[in-house]
Amino acid sequence: MDKLYQKKHQLWVSINFASFAINDEEIKSKLYDFAQIAFRHMKWIGSDVLERGDNYNYDRDLTLNKRKSVFEVINDLVNTTKETMTLYSNTILSQRLRTDDEYLLEYLSQILKDESNNKEITAFNTRREWLDKNLAQDQIDALTHFLFEELYKEYELILIYAYMQARTTELIQFNVFQDLIDESHFHLKSFGNMMAKMGILALPRELHEMTYIIKDLKQFVTDGIAEEEAAKEMCKELSAAIKDEELSKFFDFINYQESYHIELMQKLLK
Amino acid sequence: MTEEDLKDVELPDGMNAETLSHLMEPRNYGKLDKPSCIGVALDEKTKEYVIFYGLLDGEMIKDAKFATNGCQDTVVIGSMFTDMIINNNLDYAHGAIAKMNEKLGSMSAQQQVCADIVFSSFIASLQNLENLQNGEEEELHVLKMKDSCEGENLG
Numbered sequence: 001m002d003k004l005y006q007k008k009h010q011l012w013v014s015i016n017f018a019s020f021a022i023n024d025e026e027i028k029s030k031l032y033d034f035a036q037i038a039f040r041h042m043k044w045i046g047s048d049v050l051e052r053g054d055n056y057n058y059d060r061d062l063t064l065n066k067r068k069s070v071f072e073v074i075n076d077l078v079n080t081t082k083e084t085m086t087l088y089s090n091t092i093l094s095q096r097l098r099t100d101d102e103y104l105l106e107y108l109s110q111i112l113k114d115e116s117n118n119k120e121i122t123a124f125n126t127r128r129e130w131l132d133k134n135l136a137q138d139q140i141d142a143l144t145h146f147l148f149e150e151l152y153k154e155y156e157l158i159l160i161y162a163y164m165q166a167r168t169t170e171l172i173q174f175n176v177f178q179d180l181i182d183e184s185h186f187h188l189k190s191f192g193n194m195m196a197k198m199g200i201l202a203l204p205r206e207l208h209e210m211t212y213i214i215k216d217l218k219q220f221v222t223d224g225i226a227e228e229e230a231a232k233e234m235c236k237e238l239s240a241a242i243k244d245e246e247l248s249k250f251f252d253f254i255n256y257q258e259s260y261h262i263e264l265m266q267k268l269l270k
Numbered sequence: 271m272t273e274e275d276l277k278d279v280e281l282p283d284g285m286n287a288e289t290l291s292h293l294m295e296p297r298n299y300g301k302l303d304k305p306s307c308i309g310v311a312l313d314e315k316t317k318e319y320v321i322f323y324g325l326l327d328g329e330m331i332k333d334a335k336f337a338t339n340g341c342q343d344t345v346v347i348g349s350m351f352t353d354m355i356i357n358n359n360l361d362y363a364h365g366a367i368a369k370m371n372e373k374l375g376s377m378s379a380q381q382q383v384c385a386d387i388v389f390s391s392f393i394a395s396l397q398n399l400e401n402l403q404n405g406e407e408e409e410l411h412v413l414k415m416k417d418s419c420e421g422e423n424l425g
Contacts, residue, residue, distance in 0.1 A: 064295055126290055141285045148293050148342045156339070202294035205345065208301070208337035210310075210319055223317055 002049045005042065005056035007084040008097075012038040013062060013203065014080045015104075018073050020192035020201055021123040027070070027111060032189060034104050039185070041097050046166050048093055058159050058207045066124035070117055078108050123196035130198060133244050140198075142241050146234075147195050148202070154188040155204035157181075160212045176267050183257060190254075221268045228265070232258045289346055296345050298335045298352035305335075307402065308410035309394025311387045320348060321410070322391035326399065329359040336391065343384040351388055363392065387415055 015038055019031035049056050067073045085101050088094040111117050128140050135143070158181055165177035195201045214220045235255035239248045302323035309322045318340040325333040334356050336348040351370065355363040367389045371382075390413045398411035 124294075126287070126294075128285075128290075144285055144290075145342065152342075200290065200294065205296060205299055206337070208321060208339070210321060210337075211339040 002045070002054060002056040004084075004087040005045050005049055006059060006061075007087055008038060008042045008045055009058065010060055010062050011080055011084045012042055013060070014077055016188070016192065017201065017203060018077050020189075020196045021067070021073055021121055022070055023119060023122065023196075024070070024117065027117065028193075030107065034107070036185070037100055037104075041100070043162065043166070044093055045097075046162070048091075050166060057209060058163075058212060060206045062203060062206075064124075064203050067121050069121055070119050071112060073121060074108050074111050078105060078112075081105055081108070122199055123201040125199040127199040133247065135242065135244060139242050139244075142238060143194075143247075144198065144200060146238050147191050147198070147200070151188065151191045151195060151202070152204040154184045154191060156207060156211060157184045158188065159207055160214065163212045164214060164217070172270075173268060176264050179264050180261065183261060187254065187257075190250075218269060221265050225262050225265050228258050228262050292346045292349040293342055296349040298349065298356065299345070300335050300337060302333060302335050305395075307395040307399035309391045309396070309398050310410055310412045311390035311394055311415055312412055313387065313415040318344070318387065320344060320387050320391040322388075322395045324392070324395045324399070326360075329361070331355050331358060331360065331363060336388070338387075340387065341380075341384060343381050344387060347381075347385045348388045351392070355392075360396070367392070383415075390415060 012035055015031055015035040019028050019035055022028050022031065046056055065072075065076055067076065081101050081104055085098060088098050128144060130140070130143075161177045161181045161184070165174055165181070168174055168177070192201065232255050235251050235258065239251035239255065242248050242251065302325055304325070305323040306326040307324045309324075310319055311322075312319045318338070320336055320338040320340060323335045324331060334352045336352055338344050338348060347370075351366065354366045358366075370385060371389075394411045394413040397413075398408055401408045401411060
């Protein structure tokens with residue numbers, strides 16, 4: 001199994017979760033851009049591995065580091081990036097990966113030079129408060145449950161769709177998978193940031209190969225559509241349970257996005 | 271943990287601190303490199319599964335890990351159950367199942383189904399062990415579930 005793919009996968013997850021954990025909007029946004037670049041790196045490394053007739057998997061060696069300051073988070077990221085870079089070779093792809101990561105390290109060093117960036121990290125304090133909202137305990141519980149379920153699910157879907165996209169030769173399937181991956185990236189980001197805001201940010205659990213090696217695409221899509229239909233109901237229920245207009249509208253918005261996912265998935269059945 | 275400790279088993283009854291801890295950092299999640307036995311409990315309707323890896327030394331459970339594509343209740347119960355049985359013997363593990371089932375009697379039907387799929391994966395692993403000891407070639411043993419988890423996820 002390809003070690004570079006695993007390291008890049010871990011780096012993608014690490015940058016994403018550093019972005020979610022940090023409250024400063026500018027750093028959050030910039031790190032998220034780097035996470036998206038790292039995901040594209042994963043895709044390219046994966047294609048390269050398959051072209052060589054080799055394979056990769058989604059095994060991970062990551063633990064949740066509940067850091068308390070921005071600099072601790074950034075220093076972790078510096079180390080993870082440097083470890084990944086030791087596996088780059090001299091191919092054109094590796095040169096691209098290296099120059100991107102050198103710029104990431106440059107950006108991280110800029111953050112570390114300014115002591116005013118070293119704010120407290122509240123993403124892991126487990127307070128389960130939404131400071132600018134007045135949510136009752138049962139609403140907080142419902143939201144907590146929802147976010148843990150969905151953070152994992154979005155991560156799972158991104159990786160399953162990416163696995164299938166890398167192996168399809170059908171253009172329509174490739175494009176549908178890309179749309180579904182993009183949609184799940186947005187959901188992962190939204191839910192990750194919400195979890196951090198509530199002090200319950202956690203890594204999604206690792207995917208077992210029984211989850212992402214899909215032997216029957218039709219059955220997988222049929223089951224997925226049924227799951228989306230039921231999920232729409234869950235979103236509606238959460239929207240109704242959360243007595244806050246802004247949050248309710250957000251969950252309605254997610255619910256309407258689910259409707260179009262069903263349309264996209266149906267294209268895979270044609 | 272001893273037999274006496276089983277009386278104090280705490281189960282996920284709402285979002286208490288312990289449940290939150292298992293949600294944020296599930297214990298014993300993943301795969302074992304060289305397990306003695308592997309069991310899978312599969313819900314064919316929802317395609318939800320739990321895979322259980324056990325490392326045994328005689329009757330002693332030296333290590334255990336699990337993985338699932340199921341809901342968070344399944345993860346929390348798997349995390350608690352594996353935590354309880356590691357470094358205990360098989361009798362203790364069966365006692366833990368009975369005690370957890372007893373306590374789950376007051377919980378939702380969904381949580382009972384989630385607990386059942388975790389326990390069934392453990393039972394499947396023991397069946398796998400027995401089959402291997404009888405000279406059969408079996409990579410893992412699969413048990414099919416009768417009831418489905420009602421939890422759903424977004425996509």
